[in-house]
Amino acid sequence: MLPLPRQIVTGKARLAGVLGWPVSHSRSPTLHNYWLSRYRIDGAYVPLPVEPAHFVQAVRGLQAAGFRGANVTLPHKEAAYAIADDLDHSARRAGAVNTLLFQADGRIRGVSTDGDGFVASMEAEGLAPKGRALLLGAGGAARSVAAALQDHGMEVAVTNRTAERAEKLAEALPGLGVVPWSEWEEQLGAYTLLVNTTSLGMEGGPDPMFRPSLRHAARHLVVADIVYVPRLTPLLAEAEQHRLKTLGGLGMLLHQARLGFREWFGHDPDVDPDLEAYVRASF
Ligand SMILES: NC(=O)c1ccc[n+]([C@@H]2O[C@H](COP(=O)([O-])OP(=O)(O)OC[C@H]3O[C@@H](n4cnc5c(N)ncnc54)[C@H](OP(=O)(O)O)[C@@H]3O)[C@@H](O)[C@H]2O)c1
Incomplete structure (x- = not known):
């Protein structure tokens, strides 16, 4: 596999992450940071271990800290549905949200990309x-x-x-x-x-x-x-x-991540064999 270029994280970096409890098993940081490196985007995507009781506080904190949004994994998908101000068609049909998009006006859009x-x-x-x-x-x-x-x-x-x-x-x-x-x-x-x-x-x-x-x-x-x-x-x-x-x-895991990446980091990423091999190697 090709070595990835060094990641760029300046003071203007775009930020996103994945909220879960636990979250250490999540492959989302691996794949988003692969794309950030590959497309030379000034940004970072981090794991966010958050207990259920602190979910709302954590989301408000991320908004206040300038994050562009977050993925949401177990056990927070219903809580993410509840905190969203606007739910798109996919979220309403799924009854859950796995992607939070923080809007410039402070509203939160909830999407289900699975x-x-x-x-x-x-x-x-x-x-x-x-x-x-x-x-x-x-x-x-x-x-x-x-x-x-x-x-x-x-x-x-x-x-x-x-x-x-x-x-x-x-x-x-x-x-x-x-x-x-x-x-x-x-x-x-x-x-x-x-x-x-x-x-x-x-x-x-x-x-x-x-x-x-x-x-x-x-x-x-x-x-x-x-x-x-x-x-x-x-x-x-x-x-x-x-x-x-x-x-x-x-x-499915790789494709469901594309919408969030596009919204947060401004680039529509590819799912290809190099990415698959990179993520597969992390198992
Ligand atoms: N590829 C991807 O991107 C992706 C995305 C999301 C989830 N997943 C995977 O999908 C799976 C399900 O996730 P989920 O969030 O839907 O979980 P969930 O809501 O907890 O549902 C679990 C399902 O598995 C069934 N099940 C569990 N143990 C069983 C057993 N011994 N015999 C028969 N059925 C059993 C449950 O049936 P009962 O109702 O009878 O308990 C239920 O239908 C997980 O393995 C998860 O990793 C993959």
């Missing part, structure tokens, strides 16, 4: 969000991805271990179907896209024995996993066995 990041990662691989999608999971990531796929015209259904959570999601996103958790494998033939939005398959995740079966998949099924560590999750390994087209989760 769902559009997922769709952008599909499109970057030449995959069109068309047809019928089945999502495993009904948590925060499922809602963002389901909303974005619906907004691109897909028919979307979710299946979740805890049925009530799937039903609640269907209330929030009109038109969303619900498939019983015990039946999704048999019903797979009806779908063009399968997305794992649970933490199943994640390194150190909840069930090391998770071994989904894709034997009922249609030949054209695209199989995506938003988990990105490991690169080859159990779901993607099974998809490869069936010679199905696959999509890993790192692309």
Whole structure:
């Protein structure tokens, strides 16, 4: 990998960061500072470990200190939704905010970039969000991805271990179907896209024995996993066995970051193999 140029941080540097608790696992500082170096932008992006009880105080402090905004990760996405003065369409649909944009007049704009990041990662691989999608999971990531796929015209259904959570999601996103958790494998033939939005398959995740079966998949099924560590999750390994087209989760992570970078630092950054390799090397 090419060595990066030295970062420039002068007294006029543009500032942003990521609020989380904990935040040390976040790859956002790695990727934003990669882009800052690569585009020779006078700026810095820092991790901001903030306890939930101090979230509002921290956001007001960042505004007062001249930050341009911040990404927000667990457990603050709902608090970020609440503190925003203006919510864009993506945030309202996701019911959460992962990007705060501080405006010159003191107002805060809240955006959710996860769902559009997922769709952008599909499109970057030449995959069109068309047809019928089945999502495993009904948590925060499922809602963002389901909303974005619906907004691109897909028919979307979710299946979740805890049925009530799937039903609640269907209330929030009109038109969303619900498939019983015990039946999704048999019903797979009806779908063009399968997305794992649970933490199943994640390194150190909840069930090391998770071994989904894709034997009922249609030949054209695209199989995506938003988990990105490991690169080859159990779901993607099974998809490869069936010679199905696959999509890993790192692309979503990289694409969802572009909007914030553009707004804070004034440059539309590229997602390319060098960036992927750089971020992958940090795992
Ligand atoms: N690639 C990216 O950029 C990106 C972005 C956001 C999130 N993610 C990843 O997406 C995953 C989910 O994140 P989230 O924020 O949506 O979390 P969340 O709101 O806590 O939802 C977790 C989901 O996983 C399911 N789950 C957990 N353990 C399970 C088990 N043992 N068996 C079956 N289902 C189980 C939950 O089902 P129940 O409702 O039954 O508990 C729920 O649907 C995480 O791995 C996260 O790292 C990736």
